[in-house]
Amino acid sequence: MAFVRWGLRRQNFQPLSRVLLLKLMAIVLSVFLFCEYFIYYLVIFRCRWPEVKTLAHGGRQEPVLKAMFLADTHLLGEIRGHWLDKLRREWQMERAFQTALWLLQPEVVFILGDIFDEGKWSNAQAWADDVQRFQRMFRHGSHVQLKVVIGNHDVGFHYQMSKYRIKRFEKVFSSERLFSWKGVNFVMVNSVAMEGDGCNICSEAEAELREISRKLNCSREQVQRSSQCEGEHRLPISAPVLLQHYPLYRVSDANCSGEDAAPPEERNVPFKEKYDVLSREASQKLLWWLRPRLILSGHTHSACEVLHPGGAPEVSVPSFSWRNRNNPSFIMGSLTSRDYSLSKCYLPFEDRVLTTYGAAVGSLLLLILAHFERLPSSFLSVWKLCRRR
Incomplete structure (x- = not known):
């Protein structure tokens, strides 16, 4: 041996x-x-900001605002979230977001609701833990502004929503509804409160939107000299961009197309008002009050483009998480006070990884x-x- x-x-x-x-x-x-780090650089490096027409004013070129729009991150909570599922999907979103910030250098990022998966029932400690994870994943420098819209999973559907949950959310993410930068006006709506049943929260939300409508009207040249606008801080003369979680009313996704639209077997399923989309009445109110030039929404987890009465286009932003889609993405927008241009940036496909x-x-x-x-x-x-x- x-x-x-x-x-x-x-x-x-x-x-x-x-x-x-x-x-x-x-x-x-x-x-x-490669799969957990470099692939994000390889994929997002191919994304480019869309070109937008700019006009010269007083010898100076009109500024262009670079904005990112993403939706439905659904950070898992302590009840339904398995640790391995959390680790996998949250690492994917963190790497995608941090890589996009480094490569694309946006000036403002909007997240269109459903930040959390269990905000509608999480207790104070679970909420604090979820917020801490979100702030770590979506950390950003002071040169980038992060704006967040309320979603139904953040505060609950209408019958679950409470002032306590809304205040808890707004304490972290601000209660700002009207945001203006570089001549562009954004209106961020709590679409969960657009139930139209006269509840206290709904009445307050509608009153706030009517006040925003008045301010926007005062910014328009033809009504600037109205007695209602005396002493009013002038907003940029620009039709607003409407941001919300629920889409405006549409029958279904039957007319939606593209590789990140809803699956063919789901596109013809009728949407339920006040659950899948806003009601007809609430949609008409928002279009009438705000007269937006562009609408961006989330909630469906799939892409869609809709042209509403009056010519207002709406873009449904797909989910940012592998948990909801094999091919997540976000929208890149180049905006001026008069024009805008959008493009889509896909993240790595989970099946390819x-x-x-x-x-x-x-x-x-x-x-x-x-x-x-x-x-x-x-x-x-x-x-x-x-x-x-």
């Missing part, structure tokens, strides 16, 4: 095993770094099998050496 062990050492089995181990470790590390891992596992198995196929001839050489001795 001692002679056999000496023969095995002469056949360099130990160095061969060490080389194989190094190869396996190199493959594992390379694939892991899993395929890469599967191919890596197959390569590892082939390396191991190739190593063991060489063992019989090595043993035969040692056996012949033993017989000669």
